[in-house]
Amino acid sequence: MELIRGAEQMHAAALQARSQGRRIGFVPTMGALHEGHLSLIRIARAQCNWVAVSIFVNPLQFGPNEDLARYPRTFERDCRLLEAEGVQVLFAPTVEEMYPAASKTIVEVQELSQRLCGASRPGHFRGVTTVVAKLFNIVRPEVAVFGQKDAAQVAVIRRMVGDLNFDVQIAVGPIVRDRDGLAMSSRNRYLDAAERKAASVLYRALLRAQQMADRGERSAAVLVEAARSVVAEEPSARLDYIEAVNPETLEPVHDVTGGTLLAIAAYFGATRLIDNVLLFAGNSRAGAG
Ligand code: AMP
Numbered sequence: 001m002e003l004i005r006g007a008e009q010m011h012a013a014a015l016q017a018r019s020q021g022r023r024i025g026f027v028p029t030m031g032a033l034h035e036g037h038l039s040l041i042r043i044a045r046a047q048c049n050w051v052a053v054s055i056f057v058n059p060l061q062f063g064p065n066e067d068l069a070r071y072p073r074t075f076e077r078d079c080r081l082l083e084a085e086g087v088q089v090l091f092a093p094t095v096e097e098m099y100p101a102a103s104k105t106i107v108e109v110q111e112l113s114q115r116l117c118g119a120s121r122p123g124h125f126r127g128v129t130t131v132v133a134k135l136f137n138i139v140r141p142e143v144a145v146f147g148q149k150d151a152a153q154v155a156v157i158r159r160m161v162g163d164l165n166f167d168v169q170i171a172v173g174p175i176v177r178d179r180d181g182l183a184m185s186s187r188n189r190y191l192d193a194a195e196r197k198a199a200s201v202l203y204r205a206l207l208r209a210q211q212m213a214d215r216g217e218r219s220a221a222v223l224v225e226a227a228r229s230v231v232a233e234e235p236s237a238r239l240d241y242i243e244a245v246n247p248e249t250l251e252p253v254h255d256v257t258g259g260t261l262l263a264i265a266a267y268f269g270a271t272r273l274i275d276n277v278l279l280f281a282g283n284s285r286a287g288a289g
Helices: 007-019 035-047 075-084 124-139 148-163 186-190 193-199 201-214 220-232
Strands: 002-004 024-029 050-055 089-091 143-147 169-173 237-245 258-268 271-280
Touching: 002 007, 007 024, 007 050, 007 089, 007 124, 024 035, 024 124, 035 050, 035 143, 035 169, 050 075, 050 124, 075 089, 089 124, 124 148, 143 148, 148 169, 148 258, 148 271, 186 193, 186 271, 193 201, 193 258, 201 220, 201 237, 201 258, 201 271, 220 237, 220 258
Parallel strands: 002 089, 024 050, 024 143, 050 089, 143 169
Antiparallel strands: 237 258, 258 271
């Protein structure tokens, strides 16, 4: 595996791979890799014969009072995991490389960027779309793989790719969970034992709504309320939002019909976690892509 720090070098390596007829798959990450990330790399590997992974803790997507400074960084371990997955290139630029002092451009998907996490994390999705647009231009992937774990991020990126005519196919991998259902996340490292135990309530809440949808409940308000009442059983959980929305527009829905995104965010201590499930009236699939 080649480690590349510079955007120009990354671009050159990708162009060379393309000229040799390679199909480029790309998985952007912020590092502190876990099985969720590795599952996306395997999806890229199955569709492409040249896989690039980026590790970049993107300051633009963190709010002023968020965890940028203490975000987990496990670079040596990440490199070993990526080697073992047979990744061709790790692109790990510095902040100065990605955002030179002279840079003035941001990419923002309007409206969608204000919904779900965008409402509680102002500027977050603008930071995501700006960095992902830059990474797409640097890596020029044919396929880029994202996790359903960040369902709103998927919607925002798909909209950006459509609106700006990016020549890339977006693939989405299902949510990888721990044994008790907690969605894997780099931020799970922040949790102490009691918080870690409490955090499993998120998935239980989503499952309750899923079971009710399976049995035919179509009212979004009823399903949201059922999930909310499960979260309320865990006094240490502080709910940020729980919403039933259209997975493409992220607009709230009244009735669950053909695939409604039920998304949740909550704090356990100082740690904010997110999760979601796709609901189908009469049938639902946990974290399906
Ligand atoms: P991050 O490093 O947290 O920015 O995540 C990088 C990519 O991995 C994003 O596309 C996430 O949606 C995805 N991802 C994170 N956690 C999981 C998970 N538990 N299952 C599947 N994909 C995930």
